[in-house]
Amino acid sequence: MSETSISLFLVLSLLNVAASTGNGELEILLSLPQTIQSSATPNPFSSWIPTASPCDFVGIKCDKNGSVTELDLSRQWLAGMVNFSLVCALPSLERLALGFNSLGGAVSANLGRCSKLWYLDLGNNRFSGSFPEVPSLVALQYLYLNKSGLSGAFPWGSLRSMPNLVALSVGDNRFEPSPFPLEVLDLLDLNWLYLSNCSIQGRIPPGIGRLTKLVNLELSANNITGEIPNEIGNLTSLWQLELYRNSLTGKFPPGMRNLTKLENFDASRNNLQGDLSELSYLTNLVTLQLFLNNFSGGIPPEFGNFRKLVNLSLYTNQLTGPLPEMLGSWTEFIYIDVSENSLTGRIPPNMCKKGKMKELLVLQNNLSGEIPATYANCSTLTRFRVSKNLLIGAVPRGLWGLPNVNIIDLEKNQLEGGVTSDIQNAKSLGQLFIANNKFSGDLPEEISKAESLAAIDVSNNGFTGRLPQSIGELKKLSSLHVENNMFLGLIPESLGSCNSISDVNMANNSLSGGIPASLGSLPVLNSLNLSDNMISGSIPVSLSSLRLSLLDLSNNRLTGQIPQSLSIQAYNGSFAGNPGLCSYTISSFRQCSSHPGMSKGIRTLLVCFSLLAVLLCICLGFCSYQNKREKKCERSLKEDSWDVKSFRVLSFTEDEILESIKPENLIGRGASGNVYRVVLVNGKELAVKHIWNTNCNNQKKARATTPILGACEKRSWEFDAEVETLSSIRHVNVVKLYCSITSDDSSLLVYEYLPNGSLWDRLHTSRKIDLDWETRYHIAVGAAKGLEYLHHGYEKPVLHRDVKSSNILLDEFMKPRIADFGLAKILIVNGGKDSTHVIAGTHGYIAPEYGYTYKVNEKSDVYSFGVVLMELVTGKRPIEAEFGDNKDIVNWVSSKLKTRESVLSMVDSRIPEVFKDDAIKVLTVAIRCTATLPNLRPAMRSVVHMLEEAEPCKLVRIIIEKDENGRG
Known part of the structure; x- marks a missing residue:
């Protein structure tokens, strides 16, 4: 007999004993651990031994006759499946509590045999399937099934046989959609009703x-709709009312004022309107959340007298008038967010009177006056955001040094004075945003002691003096904006130690001296703007190693040669206004003279030697070509040194590739290498990336003195990353890598050639074409599938880290390929989601978590892909002047999500009207992908699914085709 059969036999035997004798409770209980295990310490089952009385077992209670009446194993780290037949064989069982575990399997109809139960808790588990009809549980008073994993249709009809229910909690389950269950309305003894997130629709x-x-x-x-019924006012015993994230409309009904015992009220994320006057009678409110609605009028002054209120969240409404002066004065007030309204008047001064306040958020209103001095002593504050108001005066000195504050946001006010040395005490400060004010004086050297700073924006003020020379001590700094001030002196040399920095803007100041060569060693610098200063000297060659999406050195006093690797189309205009610069390739600059100090005779002699050298090279090349053709010459030493690693079946030799690496075949130039188009003898086209690594070994020995070392190391690293990533990938939407060819001097990567260039070219440059919506849609789906393969097609996810439209290439049929894996990283799975600690990417595509954490994962790729989707829908670049200062396409799209008209206005005008709704569907996916918090973004697998559901309507295509042919 098998082990399973023996176990089943024992269980059935025990059931028979229990049923026939009534004394088998010990055997029943001892059988339960056969299908249920606990990982708790101590293990509750360690006390369940045959020699003990069941009444002494952990989790068991008995009546005076010794019969088991209660089985409570909640919060005991249980896993496995419950045998409800066995459990309900306990004849006197009245209370069954198994909540807050990880129990699975189905809840069988045998549960109905527990006919004496008055308390049942199966909530917060991992059961599956639907909940059975259990009309026999007539004694039940407490039913907790919330977040239990159940699905299907809930048997609301069973509630008719449970007239004594006091608590009904079945929310957070994936039930089939249904109207509000009318059966509930007959449970007149109910005092606890939890039906959140269980697919109820229609009206209350x-x-x-x-x-x-x-x-x-x-x-x-x-998905509850309609208005809140007047009858809600009859529920005068309510302590908590939660209605958030529905589609409720209308005003608060007149009866709301009767709910005077209400302490917690949340009706946020609805479409409610009208004023808040009905709530002025709810004097016992502790928490009030009504954000993201359409409320108007003033905040009732009575709120200032509420003696229990600690949490007030009214952001994104249309409220006007002042905040109550005495708001938060009476209790340990914790939180206020009234942002994005049209409030006026002053910030109430006493919200931190009891010393417990954590967050003060009043941004984007019309508040005036000074920042109350009381907040300078509010040491519990973690967020202080008052930006986009009309505040004046100096910032209270102590506010700069609050020990727990992680964001100070004062942008776009009329504040004056300076940043004081107190900022050295702000050890938790991660973000300092004070742009667009009237601040003046020096930026104190002590700012470098605020060791958690990741983002500093002091732009558009009147700061003077020198930039703090110790700023390099801020090892977490990722963004530095000091533009449009009056800073003078040198760019801090120590800035080159900020290895996390990706964005630097020092434009329009009075900075002088040279550009520190150390900036070229910053591993993730993505945007560098030093324009409109008095910077002199040459452009450091070390900048050539950076992967910059924005470089602006215009309108300075720079001299000398523009480095050849920076003389590319992407940086057009980056060097304008520097009459002392010269270039060999940019026609708008004077041509460089190789040796300006030499005499005319020496220059002439050098020219002659150069011409002779060129002629000699041509002759040698011709001879080499002839020798190869006639196979009469041995291969040269350099040719013998090439090492070929193939990843696919090759139809070419390395000679064909090497002979095609010449200027006339150059089709692209970037920080990681030049790209050439190669046409094979058989007519097949290839793309070859050529990465020079000459003298790398020597440069490594001269680490301390060679400024170009960073370029060498970076290119070697990128080459290895790209080969490692692409060599094993086989997917129709990822560019094919045929082979690598390496030598001591350089490295070549041979790819398939994509004749239609990049998506960026087709959308934004002189090569752009009018992409119809269906083509854009299929590009989006194909690129999403490529990224899905990288994230989910391997045992270890591949993180691309530089997803952007210029890295999505298009074949002859406009089918997309994900390309450029120079920054890719294979995530290491070690029991949880690991992440990369190297910040990388391109300005405009970088996910916001790069600003506050090193730990990023594949959700950062999802954010970047969301930006690409926005490009496809709107036709806009990620960064456009029309978005405003320090704004990108994600901010711009977010600002337009107000009316249907404003949303439709974002769609590229080249997309026909009949496809605009389809485009909005894709834009909705893009918005989800660019959520600020990574855990709110979908996985790429879900992105693909959502995009497939947004496929353009075939009927629309037929109509258009008929219309174009004149037959519609």
């Missing part, structure tokens, strides 16, 4: 007013 019935004993009513995260 007026009959809700019958449940007058309700203390807690939660209907959040459903």
